[in-house]
Amino acid sequence: MQTKQFIPFLDIHQYQGVLVVDSFHPRGLVLSHWRGAPKLPQLHDDTSAGIVLNALKADLPELHTHAYVTNNHFDIDGFLGVWSLLYPQKALQHEQLIRKMALMGDFREMDLQTEEDHLALKLVCWINRAESGRFYAPFASYAPRQSEVKLCVPKYTFFLEAFGAVLEDPERYRAEWQQEYEQVVADWAVMRGPKSGLTLERSIRLLVVETPEPLHYYALFGQSAPADMVLSLYSGNRYELEYKYTSWVDTAHRPGFPRLDLQPLAGQLNALEEGPHRWAADKITDTGPILRLQGTPLSKEERFDHPYKRPIYASSIPSRSFKAVVQQYFEQGYRNQPQKPHWSWAQLRALNEALFSKKEIPL
Incomplete structure (x- = not known):
């Protein structure tokens, strides 16, 4: 050669x-x-x-x-x-x-x-x-x-x-x-220990991670291969929802759902949020969009860095309610949607325009 x-x-x-x-x-x-x-x-x-x-x-x-x-x-x-x-x-x-x-x-x-x-x-x-x-x-x-x-x-x-x-x-x-x-x-041991739990919502390819404190990404996402998204639930009502990079590329062996705009979901959460911060989300074209309570906006470098290195604020929404809102959002958005490894940007734009013509999925 x-x-x-x-x-x-x-x-x-x-x-x-x-x-x-x-x-x-x-x-x-x-x-x-x-x-x-x-x-x-x-x-x-x-x-x-x-x-x-x-x-x-x-x-x-x-x-x-x-x-x-x-x-x-x-x-x-x-x-x-x-x-x-x-x-x-x-x-x-x-x-x-x-x-x-x-x-x-x-x-x-x-x-x-x-x-x-x-x-x-x-x-x-x-x-x-x-x-x-x-x-x-x-x-x-x-x-x-x-x-x-x-x-x-x-x-x-x-x-x-x-x-x-x-x-x-x-x-x-x-x-x-x-x-x-x-x-x-050490963080991997925490994830596999009695204080943490993993739940895979297969119908929407969402991995729900419950663990006391933010961790290194390799531990937090380590077992997320069957999922396109990770919902992290930390102690004190601190939450983040993130689309994985797997949903930005064309994979070969893991058919998935198309990315949905997270900003309408942020709007639904803001209608429930009574704390001092507001829910915000990155655009679906970002390599790894995150939905989180926003203080000072994070740079791309800060968002790419590990969760334990950035502030994650407490929400007034109980974890059970938060998880329910997130699940319902994606269950309705993915209704009748196929799973496939290749979604074009044109397909994603058309789907999101059709879903969010009224700015949100009605509850």
């Missing part, structure tokens, strides 16, 4: 034979789970790294003719896809490990049953620490006059060179991954 070279996304017009990972550009061969991106027959997967691994295993002909690889942003799934194309033999040697890392990085899903599960977590924690410590945290580059497309290039330069050594000897880098790893393991 031809040796590959990573190139900046903005330079793609200067090259012929480019593999575009975890993003989209009409000039290259796309290996991406982005909604609406071209799909490779029989090779599509839930993560972009999974698509790359499938292409490597199938010995896709274009892998022998395309010498360049690019991505327009840095995240764990996209990086692993790029790295796998540059180091295909190592990638296939560690195939299941890379798949687990990609699921953890993009969807925050994981398990901690095996030694390989723990290794995947350690490596993801190393990437997280190295990214925020040496460069900037995810979405921090979305400040005015800054561009992720440009700023991610030094990240790729560093991680493409460094990751192989960490993969071969992770204990040598313990100081960088240990703190976050131990926190996730």
Whole structure:
């Protein structure tokens, strides 16, 4: 297979034979789970790294003719896809490990049953620490006059060179991954302990998590694979509802419902809320829309960061009533809707326009 070279996304017009990972550009061969991106027959997967691994295993002909690889942003799934194309033999040697890392990085899903599960977590924690410590945290580059497309290039330069050594000897880098790893393991124990509970509402693909305090995302969402949404119920009537990133991309193995606008639901809750804060929600085009009681609006970086790092305010609505309102909202919205892995943005806009022509689903 031809040796590959990573190139900046903005330079793609200067090259012929480019593999575009975890993003989209009409000039290259796309290996991406982005909604609406071209799909490779029989090779599509839930993560972009999974698509790359499938292409490597199938010995896709274009892998022998395309010498360049690019991505327009840095995240764990996209990086692993790029790295796998540059180091295909190592990638296939560690195939299941890379798949687990990609699921953890993009969807925050994981398990901690095996030694390989723990290794995947350690490596993801190393990437997280190295990214925020040496460069900037995810979405921090979305400040005015800054561009992720440009700023991610030094990240790729560093991680493409460094990751192989960490993969071969992770204990040598313990100081960088240990703190976050131990926190996730501790929070995972809380999630599986007697003070926490998980309820999967299969009819609307909603995972209801009841736990005393906000946790690390990997623990909170770890067991959420059958769901498109997570409703977190904390002590003291503190709540958040979040659409998972799985509902932003085109998955292969998990048919789901279309995203519903959360802002009409926020309006229904505000009609019941007697506390000092108001319910607000991000748009459905956001990678992970959150419905929450709003104080000072959170930045994209703050919303992407873990729940325990942001303020979550107490509501006057009892938890049972809150859960009932949320369930009824989605049960009515999803009535007669199919589950499928591919929903176009046009389909989502049309559905939400039809549902919310009167601004809310009537109770």
